[in-house]
Amino acid sequence: MINSLLFIPDISGFTHFVQNTEIAHSQHVISELLEVLIEANTQGLKLAEIEGDALFFYKENEIPSQEKLLAQVETMFTAFYSHLKLLEKNRICPCNACATAPNLQLKIVVHCGELQFITVQNKHKPFGESVIEAHRLLKNSIASDNYVLISDKVSAIVGLRENYRSKLYDFVKGGGVYDGKEIGYLFSTIDNSKLKLNSYVVPEVVVLDHPPSVVLTKEFDVEAIQLLEYITNYSYRHYWVKGVDKIEYNPDEVTRSGTEHVCVIDGKRLNFTTITKKGNPGEIVYGERTTDVPLEGLCQFFIIKSISDKKCLLTIEVYPETRSLLSKVMLFLFVQKAIRKSVKASVDNLKEYVRGNTNID
Structure with a gap:
């Protein structure tokens, strides 16, 4: 045999x-x-x-x-x-x-x-x-x-x-x-x-020594953890981010620090890496960083704080990275205004999307 x-x-x-x-x-x-x-x-x-x-x-x-x-x-x-x-x-x-x-x-x-x-x-x-x-x-x-x-x-x-x-x-x-x-x-x-465990990259916790260029806060009628899911689950992204053609990501992976995704907006590919920064007690912090912008880079943080079982507060902070004089001028004259407009539109869309899904539920 x-x-x-x-x-x-x-x-x-x-x-x-x-x-x-x-x-x-x-x-x-x-x-x-x-x-x-x-x-x-x-x-x-x-x-x-x-x-x-x-x-x-x-x-x-x-x-x-x-x-x-x-x-x-x-x-x-x-x-x-x-x-x-x-x-x-x-x-x-x-x-x-x-x-x-x-x-x-x-x-x-x-x-x-x-x-x-x-x-x-x-x-x-x-x-x-x-x-x-x-x-x-x-x-x-x-x-x-x-x-x-x-x-x-x-x-x-x-x-x-x-x-x-x-x-x-x-x-x-x-x-x-x-x-x-x-x-x-x-x-x-x-x-x-x-067991001799395999090594893995521990993503750097971003430390920022300057205030964000853009800050926007809005209240949502949804549980904090559910809002985090709408933001970090990229299958929802095209519902609320303006101009998104598609999102390339691993659908079988839970988003965590160090994961990557590609956002295709108006034909342009933006590569993002998930990052984090230290938050206050009771806050959930999710961040993304890209260098595929007309600056040296850009960090965007979504900070969620629970107000009640069915209500939370979302604060978005955007930190453009500028090192050269040209980048600083571009940020002051053009980029900051465009970022603010884009973030506001996305948050408004997210608010409507959440409201629609909450009503359906």
Whole structure:
């Protein structure tokens, strides 16, 4: 019998996370994490299916060596928790989904067996007893949601022994009865502090030593966090920013410090990076910076402060960056007036858009 590898990374806490957080952002977070796990595939595993909160990989007629298998497991745990750390450190959204994402955990089940295949809608999928067993092994008695489980069949092939110890792994014996059949396994809980997390860019917190050139404040009859969603979810941007042809962005990504998008206005491409600055207590601060303007650059901040459950105050501050004398003159004579006019039009449009959607709700 020729054995094939079955490899299932499963995000622990998914059901509770989705049911108890804002649905849109929870979907984005899970989507990002699944993408990260897929990109962390170093062993040429084939993706059979995305199963909600889990990925079902297989490698036909081949079982990687013990060294390669454990390295693959470590790579996926490292990628997963590196991304959670990025989400935690760079988040600007205070919603429950973004705030509680760092609580998610990962478990990986590794099994093997002889595979059969079925074709469903032209998709070739693994099928058979070993596939069922691999999924059954996700329902075990391990007192942790952060572990790797390697079935006895795989352990025997790769030479993994009980009580195997390393800096990351500490395997012990486990097992259970599944559909009347006893299946043994080795498992190791994972101590995240022993993972060497990938580095990521920590966006600079902008420090401004001069007052904004343009300030505009307006009250909105909507919850503060919902107004933030209208501003930071770029799918809404064309409804309220004047002259926008289209917005280019990653729709499966939660906007956070360091993310980028392109705003095409009257055919001109403006590249923006999400930034932040220190705000006062109770304020939500979202900022954007671009250098694709007739100055050295431009920073724009949206500062939202809750007034009540259904009312908030939005303040927009614009900081043109001028270093040369020519830029300063242009700002004084032309640019500042144009910016003020554009910001006012956008805020008025946003007000109307929010009012229309609130009335519909």
